Amino acid sequence: MTTSFAQSDALRSEVDRRLRTFVDRQRPLVSGPELSPLLTTAEDFLAGGKRLRPAFCYWGWRGAGGGDDPAIFTAAASLELLQASALIHDDVMDASDLRRGKPAAHRRFQALHERSGWRGSAVQFGEGAAVLLGSLLLVWSGEMWRTSGLPTEALAAAEPVYDLMRTELMCGQYLDLLEQAHGENTFDSALRVALHKSGKYSVEQPLRLGLTLAARGQEPWIDRLCVEYGQKVGIAFQLRDDVLGVFGDPAETGKPAGDDLREGKRTMLIARTLSAASDRQAGEVRLLLGDPGLNADGVERLRTIIEETGALAASEEMIKRYLDDALNSLEQAPITPGAREALAELAVAATSRRS
Amino acid sequence: MTTSFAQSDALRSEVDRRLRTFVDRQRPLVSGPELSPLLTTAEDFLAGGKRLRPAFCYWGWRGAGGGDDPAIFTAAASLELLQASALIHDDVMDASDLRRGKPAAHRRFQALHERSGWRGSAVQFGEGAAVLLGSLLLVWSGEMWRTSGLPTEALAAAEPVYDLMRTELMCGQYLDLLEQAHGENTFDSALRVALHKSGKYSVEQPLRLGLTLAARGQEPWIDRLCVEYGQKVGIAFQLRDDVLGVFGDPAETGKPAGDDLREGKRTMLIARTLSAASDRQAGEVRLLLGDPGLNADGVERLRTIIEETGALAASEEMIKRYLDDALNSLEQAPITPGAREALAELAVAATSRRS
Incomplete structure (x- = not known):
């Protein structure tokens, strides 16, 4: 495992470097005292992150026989711009204050407005600026992907995957x-959201992009690996997210303790809790979940119920089972040994992370 | 003029048709009772509009010798998806209720939430859904552009223009x-915003895209035409927008009378009014402008001041001068006679419109 772990570190610095190069290319267009807050906020956002999506893309490429072409680092790194865009918009939609322990983008622009003593609503300015910055990064991700320097035929083969993603x-x-608005979520509906929102986009499609780029097209074994490994790791990744949103250590997640509970997020973990809860427990969950003023005692009470109903243990069990399935399907796939080792390690990292 | 006006009508129906075909291609991905409100709202938004941006793109293409390739209609039509995306996000940012006489996208999703009796804030749901729909259309515009069927070399030549735009x-x-937040706008700062926000994006760059696609690259005469015709028509287009936002007929604009005044929009028209106003007039403008409860008398009072200061006449004069300059530069450009006639007519249409 030592080799590929070292490779992951090297991959992360390559991704960082490509992102810096791309942002530097855009700098002249977004400079000066007025526009530079857009760029500074973007750079701050891009500096963090685990670079999981680029890693799945890169190891897909290597797995299907792609060489150590510098262009693949650029193409893979572009997924981080897409992710930054999604996070910035997400935080506006959820009205979240924090992201990775620092103010969310819309809060930063709101603070800029307040500090500058401008007219109008600082909140509205902050949200508007964050919507624009998210759209800018969405546009940039496509630009970085297309101008990565990968051969035209490779990009053309992967284009339908990219668009679909x-x-x-x-x-x-x-x-x-919708799931949050419907309220009465079931495990199945939460699972469906997890697959569509995060499973496909975080693991399956980045992996498929890399495989398709190198193989110059889709093939049955690629589809099998993406579904059997990609979707399973993706859902386990989201299950881990659910658990961290309730039990995570604020020092590691950068979010307040029990933040998902205060937001009232309808996750697979919560759906499982409600379906296994006694009437009394279910009543308590409905009362406390989504209370913006939920304090440490309330968080603790919800955590206890989630444990008592067996929902936590069932989630951990499901993560383990999905991970095992994913690792098994890796064994069957006709990919290079180095990629198999790296993807196995990535699957473990994505599902056992602490932040 | 009859010929090219008939051509414009034909162009509009081609654009409409290509948009419907593209949306139909996406339909299977955005179907079912849950996702279909995204598609319905998108289709409603795409059904309106003057198709000015596609027209500038198409006539740029024809002007630089491009043939009647069906693919150019698709590529040009993709600019309407970009525009729909911008309008949907804009209405969220401005908290506007109406767009073309119908509820803005975020208000429709808000109404869906209210009608369905869902939990949580209907306003927040509406805004979140509209941010996502705007991003979806932004992504689709790029996809439609790239998959238009234009030759790879043509797309590659225009790609830097597309990205820059x-x-x-x-x-x-x-x-x-920022201009709205700063408050103390000058004519120069408002002109700069008009150029960047609307001038370049509504006229100059669509035209440049068409010219560059057909010429397979940038050339000095293309740049000259884009600056001298494109920027001038673009700014005159925005000046007309400023005038319509204050004096427009609600039956034609689809917005309440004096809507820009109620919103407190800092436009070139307002900057000119303030710079020519007496102390008393300036005081009145500052008092009334941006008052959300501004009534018909207030609108009338502001209109009178805008006329008395000469700001309205000066704006009309500037529109006329910019239009004349643009038409002159058309005469010098080495483009096909049909394109010259159509672009002259488009310049007039863009600057004398009533909605």
């Missing part, structure tokens, strides 16, 4: 809004 | 937010 992302996020 | 659009909209 972005449509699925927007639709998945809308399904998530 | 989208970055300029986001930056221009941010400058507009």
